[in-house]
Structure formats: C-alpha cells, structure tokens
Amino acid sequence: MRAPATSAASHPRIRPVGEHALLVELDSGADAEALHAALIERRAAGTLPPVREIVPAARTVLLDGVEDPRALAAQLVTWDIPAAPPRAQEVVELPVRYDGPDLAEVAALWGVAADEVVRIHSTTEFRVAFCGFAPGFGYLTGLPERYTVPRRATPRTSVPAGAVGLAGPYTGVYPRPSPGGWQLIGTTDAPLWDHARVPAALLSPGTRVHFVPVTGASGPVGAAAKPVSVPTAEHA
Template sequence: MSEPGVVGVRRVGDRALLAEVGSAEEAAALAAFLRASGLVADDVVPAARSVLVDGVDGSDGVDMAAAERLVASWPGGRSVAAARTVVIPVTYDGPDLELVASRWGVSVSEVVARHTSLTFTSAFCGFAPGFAYLAGLPREWQVPRLADPRPRVPAGSLAIAGEWCGVYPTASPGGWLLLGCTAVSLWDPAAAEPALLAPGTRVRFAGL
C-alpha cells in the first residue's frame, strides 16, 4: 500500500495540473482540499488515481507555481467532508446475485446484507452522465467484470466490478455484475447539480 499524499504533479498545458495519488479515496480527498482552499481554477476533477486542476487563473506561470505548491502541501489522507448522504432504495433481484454469492461463499441474502451494510463514497463521475464510481467495497468482496459484457444494461441497475460499485443512470452496454435495480433518477440536466451522486457524496443502499 502506498503512503498517503501526492505521488507526483505535472503541468498539462499552460493552465492545468495533473496530481497523481495512490487511491480513489485520496483523489476525492485531495479534490475536496483544493476546492476548500480557495484555489482559483475553472474545475477540479478527481479520477481513480489522479486529480486534474483545470483552468488555473493566470498565464505567466506565477499562479501555476502557487497551485503546484498548494497541491504539494496536501497532508494526505482519505477523509472527505461529504456534503450529504444519499440513501438509494434497491430491489435486490439482479441476474448476477447468485454468481456474486458464489464468489463470496455466502447466500444471496447475505450478499444483500453485506452490501446494504456498507457506506460508499462517490470518488468521481465518468463513463456516462451521472455515473458515479463508488468507492468502499472491501478488497475481499471485489469481483471481476463479466468476460462478455451485456449489450444493454437497464437504467437504474446496481452493479459491482473490481473495487467499484455503481448505478447505471441510463440504459447502456456494461460488463459489471448486476445486483438489483432502483427507480431513483441519477441525472437531471436541469438541476443546479445534475449528478445526484456528485464526487464526495456518501451513498448507502437500502433493500426494498
């Protein structure tokens, strides 16, 4: 396991920085730290192992240097002060429940009990509008993606793969293992914050 903190920082063009860290949780924490610092930039975008600081104000290099120093000053850690916790009701009837139960060596009901006991954190959004990569699945419960992805996964499908959990906001192809489904809308382009599960949001699932 890598030590917490920034692994490396490099400039991406004249007005952007890319900071590399050791985990998705650290990326989310660094992004929260930078937003709270008052850094003047167009956007701060966490990803799986990095944070992009885009549109740093100023073009003479002074502000970029200050931004680099700010990133380097981050003390590390995985704690993120979440704006809110979202509880998503789920019908656990997914086609891969028995496969996950077999991988975990437990019953289907125990899969549901384990999954609903967890608190996830939205690390970053990607793949499709409103699709949040949710961190918090214990290493021993991680499962591989399907060898042959499905051509269509219904909107609202709750799924896991590798270290991630996620809910498909719209129907799309996908290779994650499906645990169930929800009727909750995850993406509203007319809202002030279109993504229900914006980075930093804590997420819990409740069985129906």
Template sequence: MRIRPVGAHALLLDCDDPEQVQAWRAELWRRREAGELTAVEIVPAAATVLLDGVPDPAAAAARIAGWTPLGGVAASTAAKVEVPTVYDGEDLPAVAAQWGVDVPDVVRRLRHTEFRVAFCGFAPGFAYLTGLPAELAVPRLATPRTRVPAGSVALAGPYAGIYPTASPGGWLLVGRTDAVLFDVHADPPARLTPGTRVRLAAA
C-alpha cells in the same frame, strides 16, 4: 503524491492510492472555497485529481506542494443519499459464488454498506462507489451486455455503481432502482457527486 502540468492551464495530481485521491479532492475543494486556490474544475479519478482552469499552474503547483491534506470530508458533514434498491439482479448468484456466501448474505452486505462516491465517469451521472472490502472485488463480464437498463445497480472490480441511463455494460447486475440519478435540468445534473455517502437501501 506528484504534481505535473497538463496543457496550459491545468495540473494533474498523481496519487498513491484511492484514499489519497479522496484526501486531496477534499483538501483542494476546501482551499478553493477559502479563496486559496483558483480552479474552474477539480475532478477526481481512480488515481488522479485534475485541476482545470488554473490561471498560473506553476504558482499553484508550488502552493499545493506545501499543503498537507486534512483528510476526507467528515462522515457527519458529507451529503448522504439513500437509493431505494430492489435486489433482483440476474448476477446475484454469480456474486454470491465469488464471495463464498448465499444470495441473502450478498444483499445484506450491500444494504448495510455505507458507500462513498469516489469519482464519476463512463457516462454522465455514473458514480463509482467505494466501500466494499478489497477481497470482495468481482470481475466484469467476459462479454459486456449490449444494453443495461437505466437504474441497474451493479458491481465490478472494487466498485458498485448505478447506471443512470440505458447503455452497454459489463458490470454484474445485483439490483435496480427507480431513482433519477442524472437530470440535465437539475443543478447539479448528477445526484451522486464525489464525496457523497450512499446507501443502497431496500426498496
């Protein structure tokens, strides 16, 4: 892991892999809750963790360099959300072909996988879900759709995701949900936040 300054009041942790990102995200949140770290935002991404609103970045970087992550949030204590999902996505046959199985096997695998929110991005409330083995990664569409309906459950690369609002997108559609995943009036607005465990349960 490497730490570098970003602007006047931010630090960026460059991590070696997604597991290290999650370990540092959990450690930094824990340290902030304990009063050992001051940061307005702690934002994980695919390979980095951003700390924004850090009053003294040099001092914070020195402290962080001496810490060792205890590991991610324990499965028994992390928040868990079940998302009722209808598995009727038009790209299910393509996913089945990629995986070398039939469609019911794809659905069975997705229903029984415990996903975890690695980070959020692309659109407000869009969570990148990890949990599938690396060998089940699937390519995005060569030409993205101009409109993907809100609630669409989809796969791309090593991730699963749910479109919280209608938008263009190139992920492979495997299902849909009526669950509301982003509400500007809620606190927090996004229902799926980093570290949350997610089940794409059958509706």
C-alpha cells in the same frame, strides 16, 4: 516538480497539462479522494488559488483553469493531506430491489449466500469517489477489498437504466440504458440524471450513499431517492 505530501501516498506526481492545468497522479483511489476533499475544502475557505475545475478520477485529480500552475504546484508540495474524513452532512438513500441477474454469481465470488450479499451491500456506507462513463454515473467506494469482483468476461450489449452493478472495488448505478460489463445485483428507479434538476446529477464526488433494500415489490421500486441524515454505517 515535486508532488504534494500526503499521509498515505508514497509516490504522487504532478504533471502540467497544457498551459493552465495540472494533473496530480496518486498511488491509490483513497489518496485521490483525500486530495480532492482537501482541494474542495480549501476552495470553499478561499485559501486555494483560482482554479476553474477540480475533477477527480480513479487515481488522479485534474486541476483545470489554473491561473498560475507553477505557483499552485509549489503550494501543493507544502500540504500535509490527511485521509478524507467521513462527511457529516446528508446521505442520499437509493431504494433498491436486489433482483440482479448476477446476484448469485457475486454471492459465489464472495463465498456467501445471496441474502448475505444484500445485507453486506445495504449496510455499507458508500462514497462517490469520482464520476465518468456517462452523465450521472458515479464510481462508489466503501466495500472492503475482499469484496472486489471482476467485470463480466463478456459485457452485455444492453444494461437497463437503474441497474446496480459491481466491478473491481466499485459500485455504480447505470443512469441510462447502455452496454456494460459490471456484475448486476439490483435495480433502482431513482433518476440519476435529470436535466430539469439542479444539479442534474443526483450523485457527485464526495456524496455519501446508502442502498436501501425494497422487499415485496414486483413492479417499480417506487420510492424516490432522498437525502437523509443518518449515522455512519458499519459493514461486514
């Protein structure tokens, strides 16, 4: 099978998975985000053939519960998929106390002061590229490539819920205590996963996110995450 045409991907691939699923492999996370956005838009418009689930990942999009995989694959190759547009809807604001144990290390890796890490991170508009690792954990993109950081050489055996971390090109927030190797730069009390909430996950693929610094707080951050309408932010 040939792959769908995209404006940026050079060698995307479509692979059958079982009898009723397709896995589209792309060359970058940006290409995967663009394809995911196009699929969601077409499903909402009623122009996408029946698909039960659309699951984005770092560089793939899985289409599960496909009624006719061959027909859908044939349709995908005719698409011209532009870059995913910025979303105009509400943004989730996460209040953050930038008190992480790795803040100084991240500052050294970036070649800036710690307060500049806070400024850069909090003025960046992030987007949830995909979810995984644990329920409610979103992989957020938005930082320029020069701010990519490695995982810790030795992962921590326990990272607290609400820890805000960086790894590779991603920012993430731990929804519950767990082992982890991300560079921790802050803390939020926002509940990322709540069984009593519909939907249970605060962040889902495509969600826009802003981190809001909370200063002068020695205890819990306090303010709950909230969706607000804000203009697109510029970052350094």
